[in-house]
Amino acid sequence: MSKAKSGYNVFKNDEDVRLLIKSVVGDEGFEIVKHLFDIEKADEFEIADKLDRDVNFVRSVMYKMYTHNLVNYTRRRDPEKGWYIYTWELVPEKIYNALIDKKKERLDSLFQKVENEQSREQGFHCPSCSINLEFPKALELNFSCFACSGMLQPLDNHIRIDDLNTEIKGLSEKIGLLQNKLNGL
Numbered sequence: 443m444s445k446a447k448s449g450y451n452v453f454k455n456d457e458d459v460r461l462l463i464k465s466v467v468g469d470e471g472f473e474i475v476k477h478l479f480d481i482e483k484a485d486e487f488e489i490a491d492k493l494d495r496d497v498n499f500v501r502s503v504m505y506k507m508y509t510h511n512l513v514n515y516t517r518r519r520d521p522e523k524g525w526y527i528y529t530w531e532l533v534p535e536k537i538y539n540a541l542i543d544k545k546k547e548r549l550d551s552l553f554q555k556v557e558n559e560q561s562r563e564q565g566f567h568c569p570s571c572s573i574n575l576e577f578p579k580a581l582e583l584n585f586s587c588f589a590c591s592g593m594l595q596p597l598d599n600h601i602r603i604d605d606l607n608t609e610i611k612g613l614s615e616k617i618g619l620l621q622n623k624l625n626g627l
């Protein structure tokens with residue numbers, strides 16, 4: 443990763459990136475992580491000093507980022523005090539991959555929904571009474587409504603399938619864009 447690359451600037455200003463980080467550490471925590479946007483890595487005491495925050499707060503925020511696999515750390519033992527000092531490093535690749543994974547999960551569930559809609563047996567409904575019936579029941583009634591004797595109409599789920607496909611297309615494009623941003627880092 444190089445800060446000089448334009449891809450990194452795209453990353454820093456990416457709304458999806460900000461939303462993902464905020465969803466993990468909240469608005470207050472985001473201020474801590476944002477500090478790393480400009481310096482890439484720093485130990486938690488440096489960050490706490492710079493932002494005038496408690497070091498435990500900084501560590502808890504960065505640890506949350508770590509459990510979501512969005513940052514790396516190295517640690518060293520303080521020779522005088524004997525405790526560990528953690529140096530945290532922001533990893534844009536991990537953040538983009540997390541975003542892509544989330545969108546791919548959503549994409550899988552959309553494909554599943556389309557499949558369900560396509561395999562569903564077509565139903566019928568009465569437009570005047572807003573009654574829906576399964577095919578065998580409609581057949582039994584000779585396709586006339588039991589309430590008003592009006593003609594039953596086939597229920598069309600093509601609109602729903604079209605909507606799902608539109609969402610799939612949009613999401614696929616979004617994944618492609620994220621992949622480009624990842625490659626541009």
Ligand SMILES: [Zn+2]
Pocket residue numbers: 568569570571572573587588589590591592
């Ligand atoms: Zn009816």
